[in-house]
Amino acid sequence: MATVGSKPSGVGGGSSMLKQDKTQPQFEDRWEGMRPTVLKLLRQENVSRNEWHDLFWEVYSVCVWDDKGVDKVNEALKHDIVEFVQQAKQRVLHDQDESALLKAYIREWGKYFTQCDYLPKPFKPLETATGKGSGAQQKKANQQNEDSTVRKLMLESWSHYIFSKIKQKLQESAMGLVLAERNGEAFEKQLVIGVRESYVNLCLNSEDRLQIYKENFEKAYLDATEAFYKAQAPNYLAENGVQNYMRYADSKLKEEEMRASRYLDTSKGSNSMSLLTECCVECLVSVFKEEILRECAPMIKNNETDKLNLMLKLMDRVPEGINPMLRDLEQHIIEAGLADMVAAAEIITTDSEKYVERLLELFHRFSNLVKEAFNDDPRFLTSRDKAYRHVVNDTKVFRLELPTKNKSAVSKGQPESRCPELLANYCDMLLRKTPLSKRLTSEEIESKLRNVLLVLKYVQNKDVFMRYHKAHLTRRLILDTSADSEKEENMVEWLREVGMPADYVNKLARMFQDIKVSEDLNQSFKELHRNNYGNVADNMNIKILNAGAWSRSSERVPCSLPVELEDFIPEVEEFYRNKHNGRKLQWHHLMSNGIITMKNEVGMFDLEVTTFQMAVLYAWNQRPLDKISLENLRLATELPDHELRRTLWSLVAFAKLKRQMVLMQPEAKSPKEFVDGTVFWVNQDFAVIKNGKPQKRGKINLIGRLQLSTERSTEEDKEGIVQLRILRTQEAIVKIMKMRKKLNNAQLQTELVEILKNMFLPQKKMIKEQIEWLIEHKYMKRDEGDINTFIYLA
Structure with a gap:
């Protein structure tokens, strides 16, 4: 019976060939022709293209036409593979020297494993002939087990006759080479890599292709690494100290990771690298965690940022290793910050500018420490914030006593930091016309205001800041002393951006609206009364403000005003009633001010004064040379005793004047020492002194800081x-x-x-x-x- 078939093309390529046999092919007839090619493939000898193609065809023919051909081919192939492996075993075991054994094994294994890819190809028909079930089932089975029968046979034979006999020696030799490398000796790295690959490639477990590797090579590598560093690390630490040891540990960790990337399996599904890292961290860092961390606090104190950076790298590999460092940083910031503030207490308690600048200097110093030593790690930034908040809100240097109400009385509560008050004072210095704001550019002022907001973020009691900030803003708007109205309004929006309570910020915004509305009302009033009062009306500036946004106190201080002012009050009230029916005006003389002109024997001077100062000075308007007692001044001004004393003191002891406006007898060191019999009189020699000489004309501001509140x-x-x-x-x-x-x-x-x-x-x-x-x-x-x-x- 004749058959016609196509010969499959193999690796060598070439054209298809047709062959027709008149007799049925039998294994016995064909094997003698196939065997030489099989042996050549096993020995890595040259195989011609015709030999390669003929092998494909002969195997296919036997599998198709000989009922028992598959089994016979398998048996014959197995015999030759085993025989070849036995010969390879003899070549490997020829020399008992470990290095020679390792080289011989790697050489033989390398050639053999290469042929594991080529020899199975012509024998693919064996797989088809032994396959059962539908095509889909067979395809699924082939996908689950990629190794062909011949390849599996070759690997099992090598494993049984060679690998299982000498794997312990191979393993020990490979670990010996790795140890030699750790000790600085050179060798062929490919030897260790070859041993590892044989462990990986000899495993036929489809569920875990790395089983043999993990149970043997990986375990031996980890054990050897642990043993090496358990012997080396303690001695190095004892001889070189912690700081040098940290550098040693860091370099060894990097070195071992590079070495592991060469010698350990890094394929998908392998966790050898992470296991090796854990092993090294345990041996090099975790064991000495306490000794290393004891150096953290001194390093932070001495600002040794490079060493701290190295410690962070090491401790970040250890579970909970960072926590003690966070505590040390926090403790340092608190202690150093408070010590700095206490040391400078004499200066900063009297100068809000110095206080804020000192706080900012501390913040930037600690921020630089976190940046340079800890790479702005969020965990360390959190510790910085927590510690800095403690410094800002500490009450050792600055203390604000707030009362606490109980059923019986008002008593002092828990003291709070005066930081929010001093921050508000500093903002006032920047926003008001002061020597500080005049010497700074607009950009510098904005930068400093932003810095205030930075510190404000750490203040616990922001409501105190808002109350003082509002008081200063009130003073600036009433006295028209704002350095830049645009900055004023920007500051309100910045406060909103940093999360200040909306109702507080809205009240500040309403104050600006009130000022603009008041200016329009003021202009209307002047135009209405210009014919009746002439220049007097032009010189009047009435601020009509919303009590809900502006009022700070329910107290209204009585005061006897000059007749010139008293005449205007009914006119203003009538004007406002016509504009806004149903609304009522309340006059707050405490928040008012004006300019009066004084003539004496020296010259003429314009005096900027509060309404209370004006009331006192007007007592001498008709009798400029008289001496008036405290008791009579109280009757003339109708001011409460405390306000009168405070106002008189501002006239007899104004710090910026070399010649005081009012003189007194007897002398007193404070307003509390005034008695009813103390007499006061206008200094007829009062003058503005410039370059040591009295001036005949001048303008003097006696207001100072406008008092917005009584005692x-x-x-x-x-x-x-x-x-x-x-x-x-x-x-x-x-x-x-x-x-x-x-x-x-x-x-x-x-x-x-x-x-x-x-x-x-x-x-x-x-x-x-x-x-x-x-x-x-x-x-x-x-x-x-x-x-x-x-x-x-x-």
């Missing part, structure tokens, strides 16, 4: 801060409970602090008191089953 209202201000905090706390608690309906005490306090933190940090005592107040007034109640759980009452 009583200053206390009211502080109580107002506390009262507003109480209301804010109540409001926030109700808001939370209305949303949550039911909440335990711990959760309530957490959410409350989160809501209020941009204004102030509520004390636990205040929170407890306001919860009790709200329970008492039926806004909420305690859960009957748990007294620490609260329920909202609609």
Whole structure:
């Protein structure tokens, strides 16, 4: 029976060939022709293209036409493979020297493994002939096991006859070479790589192709690494100290990672690199963690940034290794910051500019430390912020006593830092016409204001800053002393951007609107009364302001005004009633000022004075040479005793004047020493002194810092801060409970602090008191089953 078939093309390529046999091909007839080619392939000898193609055809023919051909081919092939492996074994084991053994093994294995790719190709028909089931099932089976029968046979034979016999020696030799490299000796790196590859490639487990490698080579490599550094590291540390050891450990970690990338398997699914890194970190760093970390605090103190950077690299590899460093940094910032502030206390307690600049210098110093030593790691930035917040809000140098209300009286509460007050003072110096603002450019002023906002971010009680900032802004707007109106309005928007409470910022914005509206009203009033009062009307500047945005105190100080001013008050009130029916004006003389002209024997001088100073000086308007007692001045001005004393003191002891405006007898060192019999008179020799010479003309500002509050209202201000905090706390608690309906005490306090933190940090005592107040007034109640759980009452 004749057959016609096409001969499959092999690796060598070439054209297809047709062959027709008149007899059925049998294994016995064909194997003798196939075997020489098989042996040539095993021995890596040259195979011609015709021999290669003939082998494909002969195998195919036998598998198709001989019923038992597949089994016979398998048996014959197995015999030749085993025989070849046995011969290779003899060549490998010929020399017992470890190095020679390793080289012989790598050489034989390399050639053999290469043929594992070529020899199976002609025998593919064996796979088809033994396959069962549908084509789809067979395809799936082939995908699950990529190794052909012949390849599997070749690898199993090598593993059984050679590898299993000498793998321990191979492993030990390879580890010996790695040890030699660690000790600085040179060798052929390919030897270790070849051993590793044989461990990887000999595994036929389809579930885990790295099983043999992991259980043997990887384990031996990790054990050898651990043993080496357990012996080396302690000695190096003892001989060279911690700082040198850190450099040693860092270099060894990098070195081992590079070495592992050569000698360990890095294919997908292998975790050898991570295991090696863990092993090295444990041996080189974790074991000596305490000794290394003991050096952290001194390094931070001495600003040894390079060494700290190295310590960070090492400790970041160790679980929880960074935490002690974070604590050391935090402690250093607190201690160094407070020590610096205490050392400079005499200067900064009297100069808000120096205080803010010192705070900023500390912030930039600590920020540079975090940047250079810790690469601006977010964890270290958080520690910096936490510690700096402690410095800013500390009360050792600056203390603000706020009262706390209880049922019996008003007593002093927990002291707070004066930082927000001093920040507000510094802003005032930048925004007001002062020597500081005059010598700075617009860009420099903006930069410094931004710096204030940077510090303000760390202030706990921002409500105090806002209260003082508003007072300074009020003073600047009333006295028209703002250096740059655009900067003033920008500052309000910047406060909004940094998260200041919206209602505070909105009130500041309304103040600017009021000033603009007031200017329009003032202009209308002047035009209306110019015919009646002439130049007097032009010289009047009336500010009509909204009490809700501006008022600081409920107290209005009585004062007897000069007749010239008293005449205008009914006119202004009538004008305003016609403009805004139903609204009522309240006059705040405390916040008013003006300019009066004084003539004496020396010359004529324009005096910028407060309304209270004007009232006192007008007592001498009709009797310029008289001496008037304190008691009579009190009757003439109708000022409260304390305000009168404070005003007189500003006239008899004004710091900037070499010749005082008013003289007194007897002498006093403070306004408290005035008695009813103390007499005062206008200094007829008063003059402005320039270059040591009295001037005949001049303008003098006696206002200084316009007093916006009386002694009583200053206390009211502080109580107002506390009262507003109480209301804010109540409001926030109700808001939370209305949303949550039911909440335990711990959760309530957490959410409350989160809501209020941009204004102030509520004390636990205040929170407890306001919860009790709200329970008492039926806004909420305690859960009957748990007294620490609260329920909202609609």
